[in-house]
Amino acid sequence: MSQPVRVCSVDELPSEVGAVVAEIEGRRVAIARDSAGRLHAFDDTCSHANVSLAEGEVEGQHIECWLHGSQFNMTTGAPEQLPATIPIAVHELQVDEDGSVLVTLRTTTAGV
Numbered sequence: 001m002s003q004p005v006r007v008c009s010v011d012e013l014p015s016e017v018g019a020v021v022a023e024i025e026g027r028r029v030a031i032a033r034d035s036a037g038r039l040h041a042f043d044d045t046c047s048h049a050n051v052s053l054a055e056g057e058v059e060g061q062h063i064e065c066w067l068h069g070s071q072f073n074m075t076t077g078a079p080e081q082l083p084a085t086i087p088i089a090v091h092e093l094q095v096d097e098d099g100s101v102l103v104t105l106r107t108t109t110a111g112v
Contacts, residue, residue, distance in 0.1 A: 002104060004094070007103050010095050010100075010101055011099060016033065017034065019053070021052065024103055025105060027043065028052070029042065030052075030063070032054070034060060038061075039093050039095070040074035041093040043077075043088045046072075047079065048083050053088070061074050061075050068083050070083055072084065075090065076090060077090040089107070090106065091105050
């Protein structure tokens with residue numbers, strides 16, 4: 001794992017369900033808010049179609065790829081709807097006392 005990187009302020013993220021993209025150490029990472037208000041950080045590229053996941057729909061703990069409908073669990077990275085079969089990396093996210101969103105990149109999809 002790398003060191004935590006400040007990505008943005010929590011106020012810069014969608015106030016409701018949705019996702020944005022940040023580039024961290026040369027990687028595209030999606031930062032998403034789920035329907036319970038929890039924040040998630042994961043690789044932004046669909047493992048099936050190589051398109052941005054942040055452009056898809058967030059439903060519960062899942063994000064759906066807009067191109068072919070693959071769904072990924074934003075907590076584990078596991079693909080839970082075909083056609084994707086390869087997990088995406090999920091990264092550690094924390095919000096500090098100043099409201100800064102910090103992401104620590106993981107290099108693998110361990111735990112999936």
